[in-house]
Amino acid sequence: xxxxxPLNRRDRRQRSMCRxxxxxxxxxxxxxxxxxGGDNSGDxxxxxxxxxxxxxxxxxxxxxxxxxxxxxxxxxxxxxAVTLYDRDPLTLTLWSSFxxxxxxxxxxxxxxxxxxMYPWMTIEYVGKDDISDSIQAAVEAGSPxxxxxxxxxxxxxxxxxxxxxxxxxxxxxxxxxxxxxxxPGGKRLVEFKDQxxxxxxxLDPVGLFYNGDALAEAGITEPPSNYDELLDAAAxxxxxxxxxxxxxxxxxxxxGDGSYVSFIGYLFGGNRFNADGSEVTLATPEWAESLRWQxxxxxxxxxxxxxxxxxxxGSYDSxxxxxxxxxxxxxxEASYFITWPDRFGNxxxxxxxxxxxxxxxxxxxxxxxAPMAGGNGFFIPTGVQDREASWAAMSCLALGGEQIASFExxxxxxxxxxxxxxxxxxxxxxxxxxxxxxxxxxxSPNAEVSQSSLVSNSIGDRYTAxxxxxxxGDIADDELEDALAxxxxxxxxxxxxxxxx
Amino acid sequence: xxxxxxxxxxxxxxxxxxxxxxxLSPWLIGFCVFVLYPIMNxxxxxxxxxxxxxxxxxxxxxxxxxxxxxDELLLAxxxxxxxxxxxxxxxxxxxxxVATLLARPRRGNGAYRLLFYVPSLVPAVASGALFFFxxxxxxxxxxxxxxxxxxxxxxFRDPAWTKPAxxxxxxxxxxxxxxxxxxxxxxxxxxxxxAVELDGAGRWARFRYVTLPMISPVTxxxxxxxxxxxxQAFDAAYVFSQGVRPGRLTGEPxxxxxxxxxxxxxxxxxxxxxxxxxxxxxxxxxxxxxTLVMMATRRRWVHTxxxxxx
Numbered sequence: 001x002x003x004x005x006p007l008n009r010r011d012r013r014q015r016s017m018c019r020x021x022x023x024x025x026x027x028x029x030x031x032x033x034x035x036x037g038g039d040n041s042g043d044x045x046x047x048x049x050x051x052x053x054x055x056x057x058x059x060x061x062x063x064x065x066x067x068x069x070x071x072x073x074x075x076x077x078x079x080x081a082v083t084l085y086d087r088d089p090l091t092l093t094l095w096s097s098f099x100x101x102x103x104x105x106x107x108x109x110x111x112x113x114x115x116x117m118y119p120w121m122t123i124e125y126v127g128k129d130d131i132s133d134s135i136q137a138a139v140e141a142g143s144p145x146x147x148x149x150x151x152x153x154x155x156x157x158x159x160x161x162x163x164x165x166x167x168x169x170x171x172x173x174x175x176x177x178x179x180x181x182x183x184p185g186g187k188r189l190v191e192f193k194d195q196x197x198x199x200x201x202x203l204d205p206v207g208l209f210y211n212g213d214a215l216a217e218a219g220i221t222e223p224p225s226n227y228d229e230l231l232d233a234a235a236x237x238x239x240x241x242x243x244x245x246x247x248x249x250x251x252x253x254x255x256g257d258g259s260y261v262s263f264i265g266y267l268f269g270g271n272r273f274n275a276d277g278s279e280v281t282l283a284t285p286e287w288a289e290s291l292r293w294q295x296x297x298x299x300x301x302x303x304x305x306x307x308x309x310x311x312x313x314g315s316y317d318s319x320x321x322x323x324x325x326x327x328x329x330x331x332x333e334a335s336y337f338i339t340w341p342d343r344f345g346n347x348x349x350x351x352x353x354x355x356x357x358x359x360x361x362x363x364x365x366x367x368x369x370a371p372m373a374g375g376n377g378f379f380i381p382t383g384v385q386d387r388e389a390s391w392a393a394m395s396c397l398a399l400g401g402e403q404i405a406s407f408e409x410x411x412x413x414x415x416x417x418x419x420x421x422x423x424x425x426x427x428x429x430x431x432x433x434x435x436x437x438x439x440x441x442x443x444s445p446n447a448e449v450s451q452s453s454l455v456s457n458s459i460g461d462r463y464t465a466x467x468x469x470x471x472x473g474d475i476a477d478d479e480l481e482d483a484l485a486x487x488x489x490x491x492x493x494x495x496x497x498x499x500x501x
Numbered sequence: 502x503x504x505x506x507x508x509x510x511x512x513x514x515x516x517x518x519x520x521x522x523x524x525l526s527p528w529l530i531g532f533c534v535f536v537l538y539p540i541m542n543x544x545x546x547x548x549x550x551x552x553x554x555x556x557x558x559x560x561x562x563x564x565x566x567x568x569x570x571x572d573e574l575l576l577a578x579x580x581x582x583x584x585x586x587x588x589x590x591x592x593x594x595x596x597x598x599v600a601t602l603l604a605r606p607r608r609g610n611g612a613y614r615l616l617f618y619v620p621s622l623v624p625a626v627a628s629g630a631l632f633f634f635x636x637x638x639x640x641x642x643x644x645x646x647x648x649x650x651x652x653x654x655x656x657f658r659d660p661a662w663t664k665p666a667x668x669x670x671x672x673x674x675x676x677x678x679x680x681x682x683x684x685x686x687x688x689x690x691x692x693x694x695x696a697v698e699l700d701g702a703g704r705w706a707r708f709r710y711v712t713l714p715m716i717s718p719v720t721x722x723x724x725x726x727x728x729x730x731x732x733q734a735f736d737a738a739y740v741f742s743q744g745v746r747p748g749r750l751t752g753e754p755x756x757x758x759x760x761x762x763x764x765x766x767x768x769x770x771x772x773x774x775x776x777x778x779x780x781x782x783x784x785x786x787x788x789x790x791x792t793l794v795m796m797a798t799r800r801r802w803v804h805t806x807x808x809x810x811x
Contacts (some may be wrong), residue, residue: 135774136553162554307658309504311636336650384553454552457771462573465756472755490570498550498773 052072073414074486075395091122092146093391096133097376098411100127106410107405110429114396123147123393135381139164141271146390147397148358149201151374152454153449156192157277161454161498165379167195171391181399185447186416189375193276198379202336202413203449206263208358212351214248214329223330223355227293228356230330234297237329246301247307251330253294254467255310255322260327260332261467262460266450267357272463278499279454280492282463283485289482298471317345324450332357332374335438336412354434356441372442372449376413414442455497459491528542547779552772562781574780575763576756580664580738582801584760585731588668593723596675600682601712614683621676629740632670633657657741660757668759678723686712714804721803725795732788735762 094111096103104125111123128134131150138144139162153160179187186200208230210223218237219438224230230251237250253260262272270286273279302440313327314320317340322342323331331337338354378394380387398404404420405427414435415421421439428435441447453459466487469475475483522529547564549557568574599617603610620628635642636656643653656666693711702710713720742758761784768777 024793091718133770140553158552162552162772164554284671304655306640307655311655311658455771455773457767458773461767465573468755476756493570494567494776497567497776498552500550500560 022391032233046287087120089120089122090389091124092389093124093126094393094397095126095131095145095148095150096128097131097150098127098215099129100125101336102410103127104406105305109406110397110400112391113400113403117396118392120240121389121393125316136164137161139381139383142383144383145501146380146384146386147394148381149397150377151204151376153189153372153374154452154460156190156197157452157454157456159197159379160192160195160301163382165197166382166387167197167352168199168380168391169196170396171395172196172199173270175395177395181418182416183418183442183447185372185375185442185449188447189372189416189449190377190379198205198377199394200407200416201376201398201404202411202415203379203442203447204336204413205377205438205447206260206332206334206371206373207354207356207437207441209323209331209333209337209353211323211326212353214351218250218329218456223353223357225355226358226361228361231296233330238300238307240301244302244305248303248306248326249309249328250297251328252297252306253332253333255313255331260326261291261294261464262450263371264294265375265463268293268360270461271451272456273451275451277451278487278495278501280453280455280459280495282459282491283481283488287463287484288480291467295471296468316345317344335414335435338432338434338438339410339412352434354437356437372447375416375449414438416442449467453495455491455495458494462487462491543778543781546775547782550773551775551778553774557775558622560775564776565783567776568779568783573759574754574761577759577761580757580759581732581734581761581789583664584667584734585728588615588671589724589727589731591668592671592675593678593720593727595672596678596723597682597716598719599675600679600686600809601708603679604683604686614679617679619674620674623674625674625736626740628670628674632666632737636666653779660755663741663757667734667737667741674758678727681719681723682716685716689715717803718805721795721799725783725792728791728795729788732784733762734760735766739763 001054002044045277096106096107104127107125111125115121116125126145131148132152132155135144135148135150148165150375152165182200183203185203187196189200190196190198208223214237215221215223215233218233220233220236224233234250234252237248238246239248241247249255253264265272265287268286268290270284275283286467301309309327313322313324316322320338321344322328323337324344378398380390380394384390399415399417399419401419401423404415404417404459405423408415408420408424409428415424421442425435425439429439466475466483470480539687548559548561549559550563551557603614603617623631634640636653637643638653638655641744646653654662656662689712693715694707697707738760742763761780765777765780765784768780
């Protein structure tokens with residue numbers, strides 16, 4: 001793990017002198033480049049291009065400062081280089097959706113790197129459970145933190161509508177950064193209405209965890225790779241006792257931490273909204289088809305026996321987790337679940353495996369379908385005390401290589417920054433080969449998080465409620481399309497009111 | 502009285518009024534800033550689309566119209582009404598029963614009072630989690646029922662049992678209501694009991710004709726505050742439904758745990774402040790109507806003293 005020792009006063013002075021020399025050189029080189037009419041457009045630059053404007057001259061700490069000034073400074077007229085390296089001390093507050101306990105440890109290397117790059121900068125980490133509400137209230141009150149890190153994958157629409165965060169495209173282009181430095185899914189994570197509202201940190205790919213011993217016991221030699229095989233395997237893996245009690249379930253799509261009812265809809269090609277979040281699109285064959293497909297797994301069991309099995313499951317986030325205990329043989333879950341056994345002290349069982357979620361017949365590459373459960377990014381709230389300082393911290397945090405890899409070792413998500421992803425892959429796959437499945441999913445050009453709209457929460461909850469009604473038979477099979485159409489109409493009305501259309 | 506004296510008195514009155522106002526001003530300013538202004542603001546917002554960070558946009562009755570068409574609102578109201586009409590009377594009855602048993606000075610009653618009161622000190626979230634542990638399949642209650650060959654109900658998954666489970670939790674934490682009833686019971690003059698005993702009244706008659714009327718003001722108070730509490734029910738229902746499927750506020754299974762307050766929180770979380778404000782005002786009007794009906798019918802069943810005080 002990379003760490004930078006704290007600097008004493010003399011070191012800081014020496015480093016300050018070096019900084020002045022380097023900044024001066026950069027400005028001179030940039031002027032020469034400008035005079036020579038060099039092409040300074042940001043399009044051709046990669047992450048290293050942030051060097052002069054935002055990245056530190058402290059080359060030992062910043063892997064991206066190796067670029068020479070003439071290629072590194074695309075627009076020196078706008079460069080805040082001098083102010084960024086020679087300014088009064090400033091404490092920046094970083095609000096994060098991770099808890100204080102979890103986040104403080106995980107963020108430490110990233111924060112140390114930035115504080116070393118910018119000696120005037122001190123980053124104060126604050127874990128916020130309710131970050132979505134808190135940030136909106138803080139911006140409304142005119143006292144936002146300097147930077148936020150959160151999973152806003154489903155909520156960019158309301159952050160944009162309320163002016164809670166600001167797009168960073170101007171700063172991104174000015175510093176010559178390139179989205180080629182991130183996986184395509186990372187860019188999409190922070191994209192809404194053709195603008196980018198932050199820098200991505202990580203994605204949560206979803207895979208099918210399987211219990212190898214259970215599969216072997218059921219005579220299944222390979223984990224399922226398509227929908228029919230999954231249904232077949234679920235039937236074989238189901239274990240019912242002589243008294244009718246369900247002892248082990250092969251597979252069901254929504255048990256545990258979050259409901260994957262909506263997620264399966266994405267796998268079937270469904271979208272909840274159109275691209276700009278102005279239309280609800282639930283009344284489509286894909287959503288109905290996905291519900292009918294899911295129903296087949298529940299139909300394998302007596303409903304009452306299944307409910308009793310589900311009610312007796314151990315707590316999701318404990319050593320009693322149902323998959324860890326073997327109550328469920330195949331489990332649809334996000335990458336962070338890999339860290340569960342270590343968190344609860346058991347270590348990853350030998351018999352675990354992970355494959356991409358099975359695909360429909362005829363789809364050869366599972367990575368063609370790569371919806372993500374979510375993803376984390378950094379965002380600058382509206383009305384921060386010093387936007388340049390926030391941007392310096394944000395780009396420093398999001399562009400670290402080793403530090404982000406180290407962060408993800410703790411959190412269990414997959415980095416979106418290519419440099420960090422390569423380091424993470426080299427380090428983690430050797431220890432836990434199952435990570436490779438998730439890394440491949442994140443690298444997929446199709447990796448995508450769900451769309452955003454002003455009624456995101458409402459649609460998630462009401463669709464889940466409809467799915468449960470259908471499962472229980474309160475909505476008959478031949479009424480499913482009508483029920484989806486009714487729900488769509490009702491949600492569209494809510495959305496129209498919010499949009500004023 | 503001379504005009505000079507009248508003027509002096511007026512000045513003195515004005516000074517007194519100003520002094521009173523000055524003394525009251527910290528409270529008045531606090532009330533206006535922290536209570537009155539937010540209330541009026543939420544009333545205004547209920548007629549707008551309001552999101553954090555943006556000015557409100559007037560939509561007239563748009564939010565209220567959507568509310569009337571919202572099928573989940575009806576479900577949440579039904580669930581809340583169930584808890585109020587079935588859960589609250591059970592809670593009050595048991596609290597009164599326990600208070601009646603423990604009001605008399607007997608050896609060991611102090612310990613029992615403590616035992617019955619302590620659960621009401623446990624935060625609702627903690628007691629919800631405790632009940633979740635007790636009632637789930639494979640838990641202690643299911644094990645106990647199994648000893649007698651009884652299959653435990655699916656307390657958190659069968660819509661028929663989820664609300665009874667919540668009511669059980671509410672009944673467990675009756676300490677505060679019990680205390681209020683006990684205060685009412687010890688206040689009843691012994692002479693009234695002695696009088697009806699002379700008339701040959703038995704235990705039931707004593708309770709029916711002396712105890713119940715005499716504690717009716719207390720009953721009125723606990724009913725009113727209990728009702729308002731139920732209309733705002735959130736924490737235990739939230740814990741129960743999160744235990745079934747964490748992360749959502751759908752009040753599963755089948756929305757049988759979706760209370761009005763839970764539904765309202767969802768709209769706040771979605772940043773739809775205008776819609777959530779309209780929900781708050783619907784609940785306010787509903788609570789006001791219920792309270793006014795109770796106040797209007799109070800004279801029929803609440804015992805009052807001759808000066809009219811309850």
